[in-house]
Amino acid sequence: MIPAAFDYVRAGSAEEAISLIGEYGEDAKFIAGGHSLLPLMKLRLAQPTVLVDIGRISDLSYIRDAGDHIAIGAMTRHMDVETSPVLAEHAPLLAHAASHVGDPQVRHRGTIGGSIAHSDSASDLPATTLAMGATYVAQGPGGTREIAAADFFQGFLQTALAPDELLTEIRVPKMGGAGWSFQKFNRRAQDWAIVGVAAWRRNGESGVGLVNMGSTPILATSVSAALSSGASIAEAAELAAAEADPQNDLNASPEYRVHLAKVLVRRALEQASA
Amino acid sequence: MQIRVTVNGTAHDSDVEPRTLLVHYVREVLGLTGTNIGCDTSSCGACSLHLNGEAVKSCTVLAVQADGCEVTTIEGLAQNGEMHPMQKAFMENHALQCGYCTPGMVMAATSLLNENPNPTEEDVRLGLEGNLCRCTGYHNIVQAVLAAAGGR
Numbered sequence: 001m002i003p004a005a006f007d008y009v010r011a012g013s014a015e016e017a018i019s020l021i022g023e024y025g026e027d028a029k030f031i032a033g034g035h036s037l038l039p040l041m042k043l044r045l046a047q048p049t050v051l052v053d054i055g056r057i058s059d060l061s062y063i064r065d066a067g068d069h070i071a072i073g074a075m076t077r078h079m080d081v082e083t084s085p086v087l088a089e090h091a092p093l094l095a096h097a098a099s100h101v102g103d104p105q106v107r108h109r110g111t112i113g114g115s116i117a118h119s120d121s122a123s124d125l126p127a128t129t130l131a132m133g134a135t136y137v138a139q140g141p142g143g144t145r146e147i148a149a150a151d152f153f154q155g156f157l158q159t160a161l162a163p164d165e166l167l168t169e170i171r172v173p174k175m176g177g178a179g180w181s182f183q184k185f186n187r188r189a190q191d192w193a194i195v196g197v198a199a200w201r202r203n204g205e206s207g208v209g210l211v212n213m214g215s216t217p218i219l220a221t222s223v224s225a226a227l228s229s230g231a232s233i234a235e236a237a238e239l240a241a242a243e244a245d246p247q248n249d250l251n252a253s254p255e256y257r258v259h260l261a262k263v264l265v266r267r268a269l270e271q272a273s274a
Numbered sequence: 275m276q277i278r279v280t281v282n283g284t285a286h287d288s289d290v291e292p293r294t295l296l297v298h299y300v301r302e303v304l305g306l307t308g309t310n311i312g313c314d315t316s317s318c319g320a321c322s323l324h325l326n327g328e329a330v331k332s333c334t335v336l337a338v339q340a341d342g343c344e345v346t347t348i349e350g351l352a353q354n355g356e357m358h359p360m361q362k363a364f365m366e367n368h369a370l371q372c373g374y375c376t377p378g379m380v381m382a383a384t385s386l387l388n389e390n391p392n393p394t395e396e397d398v399r400l401g402l403e404g405n406l407c408r409c410t411g412y413h414n415i416v417q418a419v420l421a422a423a424g425g426r
Contacts, residue, residue: 001314008275008292008338031339038334039316051292055339079328103404104389105319105382108328109335189403190317 003041010053014139014168017054022141022164024050030166031055032075032114035106036123060113060168063087069135072170074113078125079104081112091172093180093200097128100182103190117167119152119159119216124184126153127217128198129170131209137169144168153216178202181271183264184211187251194251195260197240199268204228208268213244213261220244223265233273237266277341281306282350290337296330297321299337300347308348308377312406319405322378322385323347329385331404348377351384360384360422369418371409379405383419393423 009024011017021028028050031037040046054060060075063084070091072081081087081098088095101107101115101124115125116136129136134149138161152160161167180200184193196211206227208220222242226235246257278287281304288303300306300323309332312320316334323332324346351358360380363369370376379402386393386401393401398419399412407415 002295002298003293005291005293008336010338034336034339035316035334038336042314053339102316103319104386104401105322105329105331105404106316106334108325108330108385189400 001042003038004044004047006041006048007050008053009050010056013057014054014060014166017052017057018139018141018164018166020052021166024052026163028052030117032111033077033109034114035102035110036114036118036120054166055111065090066171069171069173072112072172074117074167074169075111076113078102078107078110078112078115082107090174091132093132093175093182093198094125094128094172096180097124097182097198100124100184106190112170113167116152116170117159117161119157121153121156121214121217122192122212123217124182124193124196124198124211127196127209127211128182129172129209130217130219131198131200131207132172132175133207134173135171136167137171138162138165139168140165146171150219156215175200176202178205179272179274181268183268183271185260185264195246195257195264197261197264197268199265199272201227201269201272206269206272208240208265210240210244210261210265213241213246213257215245215247218244220265223269227269233266233269237262237269240265275338275341277338279337279340279343279345281345282347288337292336292338294337295333296323296325296335296337296340296345297332299340300332300345303337306347306349310374310377312374312378317406318375318378319382319402320375320378322381322405324381324385327385327388329382346381348380351380358384359425360387360419363418363422363425364415367414367418367421369411369414371407371411375405375407375409379407379415383415383422386419387423391423393419395420 029048060073062073198209210218222239240261241258310320312318
């Protein structure tokens with residue numbers, strides 16, 4: 001399979017990338033590692049007329065301790081997230097979730113920013129960073145703005161990013177020793193999750209993100225609210241799908257996905273509480 | 275678009291369409307057909323090669339993305355007519371049946387050992403999760419990778 005023809009330009013900086021995307025208009029797309037976009041282009045489900053390659057912008061590849069949070073450049077590859085000592089210490093849930101993305105070859109190319117901007121609800125990192133209460137930084141022609149993860153995912157493959165905005169940084173709060181768990185249920189090692197759960201828990205606080213339980217990644221707020229009000233893990237897990245709207249596909253019916261979500265949320269909370 | 279890619283140590287200047295996939299570039303432009311196309315959907319790993327020293331699936335990389343980079347294919351592993359230790363280990367452990375997945379397996383396995391020189395059996399199985407063998411000959415493949423690691 002070969003993508004439809006397109007023009008290709010390589011940006012040397014975020015500013016140049018934003019300027020180029022503005023110049024070429026709405027049929028242009030940013031490409032980072034290309035591991036979400038190229039498969040769609042090969043199937044001709046996406047046919048951008050211009051690709052603006054942001055994958056060489058090394059200024060956007062970093063993992064930094066920024067006091068109360070860890071700042072991750074959007075062009076940081078999954079492999080670098082997975083193996084980061086800074087994240088292992090302060091945000092192990094994210095590093096662990098990154099180790100479950102695709103397979104090593106995919107993790108050598110795919111980036112955290114690309115995955116989040118593509119915002120496939122079946123991807124691991126959108127739901128994980130949502131559960132962690134992340135903030136995303138978007139840069140546009142007029143400057144930068146911060147977008148809370150809870151406000152970012154707006155529909156199937158749709159985000160709060162404007163067409164001429166570039167996701168430049170992901171900020172995840174330090175976990176401060178919180179317990180955590182990442183559960184991914186699939187049939188083969190490298191597959192997308194049929195359902196996945198990212199969860200953390202510390203004292204009365206918690207965050208639970210669901211993978212592939214709707215058109216967007218889902219924040220299971222009812223589970224956290226129940227836990228805060230003193231519900232048991234088993235009771236809270238029964239509310240796992242309260243915010244979800246799971247789809248039917250070859251792998252699972254909506255009813256089965258709801259069942260899986262309850263089981264996996266219970267397991268995740270038990271592990272995060274251990 | 276004009277690109278320069280160093281493949282197996284030799285620089286190649288080529289004029290390619292931006293939509294040319296890296297796997298098509300190495301197979302059809304450079305004639306290096308050791309890299310196989312399997313699923314063509316970044317699932318099976320048959321097209322794995324090294325881009326700047328790391329295994330990638332070349333069906334999901336554009337040739338223009340490899341501009342200025344170093345590529346190693348299965349043809350580039352042997353040195354001076356001497357097989358790479360991983361190739362020897364595959365041969366000695368009977369780690370192939372039909373052989374179609376083998377170039378990708380060998381490239382993924384050498385990349386794995388670069389990152390983790392002393393893997394456990396589980397590390398090897400996890401590290402090769404992106405490579406499918408339709409003969410299901412995984413057992414000997416894992417043994418070969420462990421043998422290659424032990425022989426270093």
